[in-house]
Amino acid sequence: xxxxxxxxxxxxxxxxxxxxxxxxxxxxxxxxxxxxxxxxxxxxxxxxxxxxxxxxxxxxxxxxxxxxxxxxxxxxxxxxxxxxxxxxxxxxxxxxxxxxxxxxxxxxxxxxxxxxxxxxxxxxxxxxxxxxxxxxxxxxxxxxxxxxxxxxxxxxxxxxxxxxxxxxxxxxxxxxxxxxxxxxxxxxxxxxxxxxxxxxxxxxxxxxxxxxxxxxxxxxxxxxxxxxxxxxxxxxxxxxxxxxxxxxxxxxxxxxxxxxxxxxxxxxxxxxxxxxxx
Amino acid sequence: xxxxxxxxxxxxxxxxxxxxxxxxxxxxxxxxxxxxxxxxxxxxxxxxxxxxxxxxxxxxxxxxxxxxxxxxxxxxxxxxxxxxxxxxxxxxxxxxxxxxxxxxxxxxxxxxxxxxxxxxxxxxxxxxxxxxxxxxxxxxx
Numbered sequence: 001x002x003x004x005x006x007x008x009x010x011x012x013x014x015x016x017x018x019x020x021x022x023x024x025x026x027x028x029x030x031x032x033x034x035x036x037x038x039x040x041x042x043x044x045x046x047x048x049x050x051x052x053x054x055x056x057x058x059x060x061x062x063x064x065x066x067x068x069x070x071x072x073x074x075x076x077x078x079x080x081x082x083x084x085x086x087x088x089x090x091x092x093x094x095x096x097x098x099x100x101x102x103x104x105x106x107x108x109x110x111x112x113x114x115x116x117x118x119x120x121x122x123x124x125x126x127x128x129x130x131x132x133x134x135x136x137x138x139x140x141x142x143x144x145x146x147x148x149x150x151x152x153x154x155x156x157x158x159x160x161x162x163x164x165x166x167x168x169x170x171x172x173x174x175x176x177x178x179x180x181x182x183x184x185x186x187x188x189x190x191x192x193x194x195x196x197x198x199x200x201x202x203x204x205x206x207x208x209x210x211x212x213x214x215x216x217x218x219x220x221x222x223x224x225x226x227x228x229x230x231x232x233x234x235x236x237x238x239x240x241x242x243x244x245x246x247x248x249x250x251x252x253x254x255x256x257x258x259x260x261x262x263x264x265x266x267x268x269x270x271x272x273x274x275x276x277x278x
Numbered sequence: 279x280x281x282x283x284x285x286x287x288x289x290x291x292x293x294x295x296x297x298x299x300x301x302x303x304x305x306x307x308x309x310x311x312x313x314x315x316x317x318x319x320x321x322x323x324x325x326x327x328x329x330x331x332x333x334x335x336x337x338x339x340x341x342x343x344x345x346x347x348x349x350x351x352x353x354x355x356x357x358x359x360x361x362x363x364x365x366x367x368x369x370x371x372x373x374x375x376x377x378x379x380x381x382x383x384x385x386x387x388x389x390x391x392x393x394x395x396x397x398x399x400x401x402x403x404x405x406x407x408x409x410x411x412x413x414x415x416x417x418x419x
Contacts, residue, residue, distance in 0.1 A: 001323065001327065047370065047373060050373045050374060050376070050377065051312065051315075051316070051373065053377070054308045054309070054311060054312035054373075054376055054377070055312060057305075057308050058305040058306075058308040058309045058312070059305075061301045061302075061304050061305035061308070062301065062302070062305045064298065064301050066301075068296050068300065068301075068304070068384065068387075069296075069388075069396055072381075072384050072388075072396060072399060072400050072403065073396070073399060075381075075399075075400075075403045076399050076402055076403055079403050079406045079407060079410075080406060082410075083406065083409075083410045083414055086410070086414070087414055087418050090418040090419075091418065094418075136395060137393075137395055137396055137399075138393070138396075208308070208376070208377035208380065209377045209378070209380070209381060209403065209407070211377070212374050212375075212376075212377045212378055212407060213406065213407055213410050214410075215373075215374050216374060216407060216410040216411035216414075216415060217410050217411070217414045217415045217418070218415070219370065219374065219411070219415060220411055220412075220414070220415020220416050220419065221415045221416075221418050221419045222419060224370060226319070226322075226363075226366040226367060226369070226370050227366075229370065230319040230320075230322070230323055230366055230369060230370070231323060233316075233319065233373065234316055234319055234320055234323070237312065237316060
């Protein structure tokens with residue numbers, strides 16, 4: 001049990017420093033090192049997602065970086081996605097296709113890495129006019145950028161494609177027990193045209209609700225084991241908090257380059273386990 | 279980074295950023311929910327270890343000490359009896375319910391501003407969350 005808490009602590013710390021979230025680290029470790037079956041690992045992953053998002057989400061809200069109306073608007077796509085993903089996982093497990101889920105999990109983890117590495121390196125998105133839904137719902141706002149020393153206004157643009165990507169992010173979250181924040185940030189930054197800081201904070205705001213949708217299904221289906229999930233969630237919350245305190249003093253890109261190869265190696269190991277090789 | 283300095287055009291409803299009070303309220307909901315959930319989970323785990331100090335985690339997983347308390351009818355009596363499994367289950371439920379309460383806070387906020395479309399969207403999210411727990415989970419079990 002102490003080992004699970006420590007694993008959660010390390011996962012929360014690394015997940016916070018890399019921006020991938022604690023579940024991305026905890027999930028493969030649970031499967032590979034502790035031999036936890038995939039469904040229970042996914043259930044534990046969603047509990048870590050909930051613990052992490054409440055920890056960091058409160059801080060982002062206090063700083064007024066999260067856009068409440070855009071976050072709640074996109075939740076209408078991420079929540080059905082998470083429900084569909086979690087239901088799909090239950091059906092695939094009942095069909096004895098756990099190995100296929102492991103291979104898919106490894107592939108998804110590998111997919112997340114380039115997006116995380118490139119975060120902040122992409123050219124700024126060009127401001128576009130708001131579409132019909134953006135005007136209808138008032139999807140605009142502003143935040144105070146301390147580095148620029150001024151208030152930066154923004155307007156949400158292409159809501160349709162953003163809803164599509166948010167739905168996919170929800171499926172990934174519900175199916176594999178991870179936050180899917182990289183996909184959500186992509187939807188918010190690339191399609192809605194939000195500034196990176198607002199996109200990251202708003203993604204975190206949404207992750208808790210998406211995780212709750214997936215966790216609700218997995219809990220009712222009997223795939224959430226508190227004996228595994230509770231120590232991991234406890235450790236992750238502490239680790240994520242520690243990471244958020246340390247992060248401002250570290251070089252963000254250096255941290256990513258140090259830890260992302262480790263996560264890539266874990267992802268390959270998960271794929272090999274799914275293939276029956278590992 | 280986007281610098282949308284161009285005029286945003288006519289908007290049917292308001293727009294962010296919202297008043298500080300709503301951010302503070304939502305942050306409070308998340309913080310209280312998280313602290314409560316972690317206290318329940320941590321306390322229950324400590325109680326499990328204290329009651330059976332030589333039992334390993336694998337044995338607890340196999341003995342499934344929390345399973346009876348997923349039935350809501352058993353949860354109350356389990357809590358009253360001080361069963362660690364019941365507190366563990368309650369901790370998980372509080373952890374899951376925390377973002378749901380945050381959605382309710384959002385509905386209340388948008389209704390107060392008479393922004394009916396956003397209040398309706400948040401209500402749809404709330405209904406989907408409840409349907410997932412009450413209908414989808416038991417259906418696929």
